[in-house]
Amino acid sequence: MKVHLINPPSPGDFGFTREGRCMQKEGVWTTTWPPISLTESAAVLQQKGHDVRVNDCSVEGVDTEKLKGILKEFAPDLVVMNSTTPSLNFDMTMPPLIKEVLPTAKIAAFGIHVGALPEESFALTDALDFIVRGEPELTIVDLADRLEKGTDPSDVPGLSSRLNGTIVHAGDREFVKNIDEFPYPAWDLIDLDNYTLPFSGRQFLMVTTARGCPYKCIYCVAQSYYGKKIRMRKVPKIVDELEYLGDMYGVKDFFFWSESFTIIKKAIKELCREILRRNLDIRWVCNSRVDNVDRELLELMKQSGCWMISYGIESGVQDILDGIKKDVTIAEIEESIKLTRSVGFQIAGHFVLGLPGETKETLHKTYNFACSLDLDYAQFYCASPWPGSEFYRMAKAENWLASDNWDDYEQDKSVTNYPGLSAEEITRFRNRATRRFYLRPKIIWRTMTRMKSPEEFMNFLRMLKAFLTWV
Template sequence: MRANAPPSHTDVLLFMPPYWDVYGDIDVRKIGFILPSLGVAYVASYLKGNGIKVRLVDVACAIRSEEEVASTIRELRPRMVGITAVTAGMPTVHRIAQITKQIDPEIVVVAGGPHPSALPADTLEEPAIDLVVEGEGEVPLLELARGTSPEAVPGVTFRGHDGGIVSVPRGPLLEDMDALPVPLFDHLPVHDYGYLVLGNALPVLSARGCPLPCTFCASTVVNQRRYRARSPEAFADEIRWIHSRFGIDSYVFCDDTFTLDQKRTVALCEELLRLDFPIRWSCMIRAAGLRRSTLAIMKRAGCRLVEIGAESGDEEILESIQKKTKLHEIRTTVDRAKGVGLLTNAFFILGLPGETPETVKRTIDFAASLPIDFAQFSMFTPLPGTASWDQVEESPDMECIANDWSDFSRYRGAIVNSTALPARELEALHRSAIRRFYFRPATAWRSFRRMETLGDVRRLLHQAASVARMARLRRPQSAG
């Protein structure tokens, strides 16, 4: 920093931008669907454990305005600001970077996360961003915080002296997951976070990465399809520590696929059953080959909600996106989950490459035929770094019609126009899917039956209002 500047209070200030940009007009805070970025919390803890003075700020919960962002930077006076980013949140990242440079041009601004990792040179087109960290952030950010020159840090992209883009190849991924410290949730409003039926909850992770080849998934941008698991003992110890420090007893297991290795899933659940306090949790599961016995021990270990990436109700579309799952497997897994008493949430993507109005309608019919408690219908959004992104760019029959990165919300509007399925027709089908699934007696009855507390009732009312907005329902005006 400048010679006449006051001494730095913080080495690194990490911002978590609000991820609800992904959800368009839905207020995720009101429906109990807001969590801190676990990846950033791990990076913060890793830095702290290596002697770096770090502060983590969640813009989603703790900061409500640009003025508060500026005030935080002035108060903490960091040498470096790090900002994580998904695609739809890039305009927010740009604004935080600009505010930082307006306060002190000498502060080094670093962007990381899925979007900058996929498009590092594009990210550096914003002048207020100095460096991009690609992939996992722990090791590169630690080296930068220690003052190592960017050209000597694997995975860093920056502007060279001539203004050209310089990219240092990524280093190896972290292998020993048990060596990771507990994520840093200090200074975060931990009791403001929550997830669907769990109420107040925090995220935890038992494994990083996923080896599956789904064409639309951006997880590979950071984890390169490498699956790296923690031991059951280390995972349970982390939950013990979080529970003792914050009193949290509900958790979102953020593994890409918690049941990828069912033998390991059972071992994890056996370890959770040894905890001396009860917990509730949710996780993502894989439908293919999931045994009833695995779901049963998950239920006994505290699982309340399982989430399934169903994606489509058309076999050919599932095959084209390399989902490696059949429709009958999805139905069987839902039935087994319901049979052991688990709540279920299924994700569907409408408008995938190759879709027609008929295939989308088959997906809507399939979703309505399943005894699931929740369904999330998103519109196909090709994310940078995925095979789907390349497919849209190369296809003469598909065109991305987004104006900027903020349009890359999966729920606000269609951004891909295809010959077989125009964007406006896809949006109409999206509204139809929401109405078809949620505005029927079976869904209302399942929602009523799971009510346990006044908080559940409040969340349900907010969820109903959000669903109505997404479906763009309009009450006829009174004749007065």
């Protein structure tokens, strides 16, 4: 069976990442992430003998007219599209467009939003046939297998189906216990030149180290996609993949993809030692909670090629951190940032403005806290109550939502009105905070000294253009 996996065109004049919990414009990091969910699903489909094509349209410059031409040329039997909350309205214009070109093709959507609100998502277009809920790979391949055999797929675990105008929800699919069973992502189906690091312009790829997160942060939607239980890959398997990607594609830069990379410190120390033992010449970045690092771990990470760590800090106010169930303290944040700097990393801090309990005073406290930390990068987001999160359920129950238009559920725009603090005020503060942070002489100096060649300066100008879409 021919299966076409797509990230739809961008909903605006910018690159757009659709990847699990990450639903964001290119301007957030001035780059777009490689589509690991699409390529992992493609690899599983190929393993079962299906003919697969992948298009990451927003990165490839594929608009709706070009997509129609690609669909007509490939003529797939099944089209599977990734979708996110802020791009949902645009994404749901794709099924009618696909049916216009391929009237008999079946169309499925996956992603956190459609999985959390399948009934509402089906209601947006009559042309959508299926919704994949939760972890997508096995549900997609089971759907393709059933369609190829001509048998009813409506009882496939994790699948919601439209049958003769009626929506049928099969039971939930259990999360894959051993994620090492998956083949490597089919990166050969996309153009890797489209995925490059800021400044250096080097190609990079994402490598999954684990899935699942046991923490209870109310704003996060990761558990609805990958579950609460941590499923760690075996260290030799991860390093085998790093070697394979270097040999096959010549890629030496990686983003280790997991909900919190350092959550099992013993395993990550083992991973670093195995990278060193095999003498791999690689560079990599990761995310982490501040309470999951120590000096031994950081030094091993640095020795094995890690050059930047992104920390989820969220707020500079302890009461807000407690209210969102972050389970960290201001002291832990300060200590970990100092420790990380002392080992020699670049550091990114992520801050979420407009969380429950936010006031005008706490907004300023969080900004001042961000400036007091020795960070290289700070990302200021507006708290977005995405379906699938506890925050969304709270916002609906408390009547905080300022909009029911999913286009507004972007991380650069607030949609929550609180007593004494409006969504518009949160958005304006977030924009000012971003500009002010990066216009400080210390940050400007660090940014300029990172550029080592004319090529990196030209990359910086491209980054600046993308970044302006974010502020």
